[in-house]
Amino acid sequence: MTKNIFDIAIVGGGPIGIFTAFYAAMRNLKTILFESMPTLGGQPNTLYAQKKIYDVAGNFGISGEDLTKNLLIKDQRFNYETQVATTVQHFTKVDDYYQIETNNGTFAARALVITIGNGPFQPRKLTFAYDPSIEGKQLNYFVQDLQDYKGCDVLVAGGGDTAVDWALEISKIAHQTYLLHRRDQFRALESSVTNLQQSPVQILTPNIITHLELDPQSDKLVVTYKIVGTDQTAQINVDKLLVNYGMTNNSRLLRQWGLQLQGPLISVDSKMQTNLASVYAAGDAVTYTGKQKLITLGFAEGMLAINSAIQQLYPEKSHFGHSSSLFN
Ligand SMILES: Cc1cc2nc3c(=O)[nH]c(=O)nc-3n(C[C@H](O)[C@H](O)[C@H](O)COP(=O)(O)OP(=O)(O)OC[C@H]3O[C@@H](n4cnc5c(N)ncnc54)[C@H](O)[C@@H]3O)c2cc1C
Known part of the structure; x- marks a missing residue:
């Protein structure tokens, strides 16, 4: 050969x-x-x-x-x-x-x-342990194909340009898009933040994700997050989680x-x-x-x-x- x-x-x-x-x-x-x-x-x-x-x-x-x-x-x-x-x-x-x-x-x-x-x-990953089989399926650190998010309930996590831009883009085709960040302010271009405020993206701040679990019945990802500055936690069920914590x-x-x-x-x-x-x-x-x-x-x-x-x-x-x- x-x-x-x-x-x-x-x-x-x-x-x-x-x-x-x-x-x-x-x-x-x-x-x-x-x-x-x-x-x-x-x-x-x-x-x-x-x-x-x-x-x-x-x-x-x-x-x-x-x-x-x-x-x-x-x-x-x-x-x-x-x-x-x-x-x-x-x-x-x-x-x-x-x-x-x-x-x-x-x-x-x-x-x-x-x-x-x-x-x-390398993407900065979630620091707590989670079932590795969800990575590349329900949990992603990159968008490989935007169409994967079509009609889905999507949680985007992060506060920089990448997270804000993807939340805006995904919201055009998803069923519901959420953007979760640990601060109330985003570190993104002013014009993107203005677009975000006028978009259907539901903003969840100031929160940090603490736990992920796949619900085998619904195949949804159950995302637990802590409300910063309190001991309170809350949960949200989504089809996809996109984490954009930087590189x-x-x-x-x-x-x-x-x-x-x-x-x-x-x-x-x-x-x-x-x-x-x-x-x-x-x-x-x-x-x-x-x-x-x-x-x-x-x-x-x-x-x-x-x-x-x-x-x-x-x-x-x-x-x-x-x-x-x-x-x-
Ligand atoms: C915020 C910021 C603003 C900037 N603004 C300017 C500016 O205004 N003007 C300007 O001239 N410069 C600017 N720079 C600098 C400029 O971006 C860099 O000089 C330029 O990106 C260098 O290009 P590069 O291809 O050498 O490296 P990189 O852009 O770092 O690309 C290297 C690539 O190699 C890949 N890689 C690494 N290791 C491997 C491996 N083992 N196998 C396969 N792939 C691998 C990496 O994933 C990466 O994609 C800026 C930089 C930053 C951070």
Whole structure:
């Protein structure tokens, strides 16, 4: 059996990973992009989707969400494969390629570009014990498909932009939507909070969820919550609970990859080369003299990484051409 070996694997589907994958495909490399979350986009899409960004060249005042949408515009001339919900756990050099171990199987690529930001994003989960079989069914930390909430009684928990935005969105198709938060004030855009007040979403504040149980008769989730500042509890029965308590990330995996690090960051040279052969890095994950964690700078680092990889993989093709002359 012939092994499916990619020219390049991009590890991390934030803005820098997405653009680097696109650029690699444009430079004719057989490319695969891995992202540990169910959706691409990294920090702008996950942490500040509704905030406006003013310093990404040519995208004045664009929201994190729209920047992600623009980065994901596909052109059939520049195709790359994408694996979401796939965390790269380890990679090992075998002959002239790397074997890449993920939670979704093993892949192979001749070179890697690491664009993992601060490490894989994980949702902040409920801290009390609950039956794990409800996760992904009645209890969710991400919206995979909005239609799953159609006609349901839904409780959204959280007080930031993500919770407020999802409560508003879900309320358009759900039977009844509740939004539960531990404070009376929400940490969301003022315009979203105004929309919330005018929406059919029923607000349950200031409350904290303390217990979950599935009622086997009705298949409903019985959610017990404590009223903050009192000993009183109350219950609500819903079909679905969506918890949006924010995200965390860690650099545990990175420390096992044999890369030269400075603190939690990967040391790279001016070609974005790491200490490992054929392994490059770009974006928030890297450090060098003068590094700043900015999107536009990360895009340029991604281009440098790909052009360095081409020089090493296909020296005969490494002639640099402007895209405007290559594809008109
Ligand atoms: C609130 C806020 C506002 C900001 N505003 C601006 C701004 O106005 N202008 C600006 O230029 N910058 C801004 N930034 C910084 C900017 O968002 C970052 O510089 C940028 O997101 C870095 O992109 P990245 O792709 O390197 O990393 P990230 O965006 O962190 O993406 C990394 C991705 O890699 C994935 N990943 C990690 N480990 C693995 C693994 N092992 N396997 C698979 N996938 C993995 C993660 O899940 C994540 O999706 C802001 C940041 C924040 C937090």
